Amino acid sequence: MTTQRRTPDASRRSQATRRAILDAALELVGEVGYARLSIEGIAARAGAGKQTIYRWWPSKGAVLVDALLMLSEGRGEGAAELPDTGDLEADLKTVLRATVEELNDPRLSEPMRALTVEVLLDPDLAAVFAERLDRPVRELKLRRLRAARDAGQLAPGVDLEVAVDMIWGPLHRRWLHREGPLTAGFADAVVEAALNGLRPRPHGGSPQGGQRGEHG
Known part of the structure; x- marks a missing residue:
C-alpha cells in the first residue's frame, strides 16, 4: 500500500507569510516608530525574504496601510456599512x-498616527492611503448621512462633505494633536453639537451657511 503525499498548499503558505509580514510591521512601528521602520526589519521579524515583501508591496508605508486594514477587518470594522436604526443621533454616537x-x-493608534504624519511628506504614500483607507471609509460616512438627509433627518441644504468633517473632525484633531482625553462623553458632545447645526430648521429654514451638494 502506497501513501500519497499531500501537495503543499502554496496559497495557504502565502497567506500565512503575508499575515506574518503585516503583524511584524504593526509590532515594529509600535516599537521603533515609522522613521526607523524598514523592509529589512519587517522581513527579519516575519521570517520572510525582502524580495517577498517587495513582490507584494512597493514600500514600508504600503505594508503598514495593509496591516491597518487587516487589523480593522479583524476587529470586524472592514467595509461594513455604518449602523442605520432610524435614529441618526444614536447611530452616530x-x-x-x-x-x-x-x-x-x-x-491601532500608533501606526495610524505614524501614517497620518508620513502622508504629509510622501505623495506616493498619500495616494495609497487615500485609495485603500481614507476614501472607502469616508464614502461609508457619506452614505449614512445621505440616507439621513433623504429621510429628512438632516436639512435638505446640508453639504455632506462638510458634515463629515464636522462630526468626525474634532475626534481626529484631539487625537492627532493630543489636545485632551478622548472619551465617550466627548464623542457624544461632538455628535450633539454637530447635529444641532445640521438638522432641519422650523418653517423650512436651513442651517446657517448651508448649501446643497457634495464636493470634494
Whole structure:
C-alpha cells in the first residue's frame, strides 16, 4: 500500500507569510516608530525574504496601510456599512464611541498616527492611503448621512462633505494633536453639537451657511 503525499498548499503558505509580514510591521512601528521602520526589519521579524515583501508591496508605508486594514477587518470594522436604526443621533454616537476606542488602542493608534504624519511628506504614500483607507471609509460616512438627509433627518441644504468633517473632525484633531482625553462623553458632545447645526430648521429654514451638494 502506497501513501500519497499531500501537495503543499502554496496559497495557504502565502497567506500565512503575508499575515506574518503585516503583524511584524504593526509590532515594529509600535516599537521603533515609522522613521526607523524598514523592509529589512519587517522581513527579519516575519521570517520572510525582502524580495517577498517587495513582490507584494512597493514600500514600508504600503505594508503598514495593509496591516491597518487587516487589523480593522479583524476587529470586524472592514467595509461594513455604518449602523442605520432610524435614529441618526444614536447611530452616530455608537460609531464615534467605537472610533474613540480605536484611537485609544495603541496597537491601532500608533501606526495610524505614524501614517497620518508620513502622508504629509510622501505623495506616493498619500495616494495609497487615500485609495485603500481614507476614501472607502469616508464614502461609508457619506452614505449614512445621505440616507439621513433623504429621510429628512438632516436639512435638505446640508453639504455632506462638510458634515463629515464636522462630526468626525474634532475626534481626529484631539487625537492627532493630543489636545485632551478622548472619551465617550466627548464623542457624544461632538455628535450633539454637530447635529444641532445640521438638522432641519422650523418653517423650512436651513442651517446657517448651508448649501446643497457634495464636493470634494
